[in-house]
Structures are given as C-alpha cells and as structure tokens.
Amino acid sequence: MSSPKQKLRLAGAIAALATLAVAVSCKGFFVNPTVSTISILPPSPSVSVGFTTQLNAAGTDSNGNPITLTGGTSCTGTTVCWSSDTPSVATISTGGTLTGVSAGTSTITAASGTATATTTATVTLASVTMITLKPNSSFSIPVNTTATGSQCLEAFATAGGQQVNVTTSVTWQTGTAGVVTVENQVDPMCVQAGATANSTTLFAQYTSGSTIINSDSITVTVTP
Secondary structure, three states: OOOOOHHHHHHHHHHHHHHHHHHHHOOOOOOOOOEEEEEEEOOOEEEEEOOEEEOEEEEEEEOOOOOEEOOOOOOOOOOOEEEEOOOOEEEOOOOOOEEOOOOOOEEEEEEEOOOEEEEEEEEEOOOOEEEEEEEEOOOOOOOOOOOOOHHEEEEEEOOOOOEEEEOOOOOEEEOOOOOOEEOOOOOEEOOOEEOOOOEEEEEEEEEEEEEEEEEEEEEEOOOO
C-alpha cells in the first residue's frame, strides 16, 4: 500500500503535469505566437506635407487572439516591418511614423512573416497661401528646342508656413496654344518650344478639384 508521502508526491507530480499541459496549450511552450492577420490603424491615414502622424499595427494569431506588434526590421515573430511604395510622397519609419513629403497618395504596408496589410495614405498641403515659380523671371528659347538648365521651372507653395516643392502637383498651362509644350508631373518642368516665334504666358496652378487655390506665371518667348 502506498504511504501518505508517496500519495502526496504522486498528487504533486500530477498537478505539475497539469500545469505544464495548460502552459503548453496556452503559450505554445513559450514560443512567440505566429501572426495570422494584421490591421493598420488608422485605416485611411492622412497627413499634411512636412508633418507626421503615428500609425499602429494590430495583429491576431490563428485563433483570433490579439498579438502586440512592435516595429522593427526583422519582419518575424511579433515584429512588424513598415514600408511606403512612394517615398517621394510619404515615408514611414520602422516605428510607424508617417511623414508627408509631397501632395499625393502612397500605399503603406505592414508585414510580419507571411501576414501583410496595406492602406492608402493621403498627403495634402495645409493652407496654401502662395505659389512661386523658380526661376521667376521671363525667358526666351529658340524655336524647336527644349529649355534646359536654369530655364527649366520648379513650383513652390507656401503651405503651413513653410516652403514646399509642388512642381509635380501643380497643373502647368500656357496662355497661347502651340507656342510651347508643357509636361505635368515632372520635376523640373522644361518647356518645349514650337516651330513658330511667339510669346505666351506660362501658368502653374495649384487646384483643389476644379477650384484654383493659387497660381503663379511667367512669360516665355520663342525666338526665330
């Protein structure tokens, strides 16, 4: 017959095994959980040029249990990696800090293991009070040539109290059709002269929808 001490030892061993079984089932034997899904918060972030906003990644395991994710570079375990597909519009740090670079949109991705999530970040200009062309003086180019060097143009906006390059965000237009050809969404913008000598006003317009918020202009002369 078992002694009382043996019975106590047996009961203690059973209790220890039960505790270990619970630990294994709940914690996976203390191995980092595998991230099954990721969501980005806020889901549709917006930030002004020159400003920042914080993004967060929320994770769940295969059972739907929440997992705390931290930013980093390993992209495994509970570490999530952030990236922006258009850094010229928005950049994002390893910790999830989103910075507006230029007006537009960029796809932001959070990834850990095989789990990924994406969202579209919108970058806007805050309180545009002025558009300035550089150089801001009129110039001339011969027929059938393309402006080069110091004659190519960039547009800057005063937005939120700071100067922001908006060359690829403004709409370039000419006052007299056919004198020069302009190309949008390039930096710098170098006009192409037509085959006829003439002068035209070149406009850089920053718009919101169909409304012109601000603009600047110079005169371009095509010489024989």
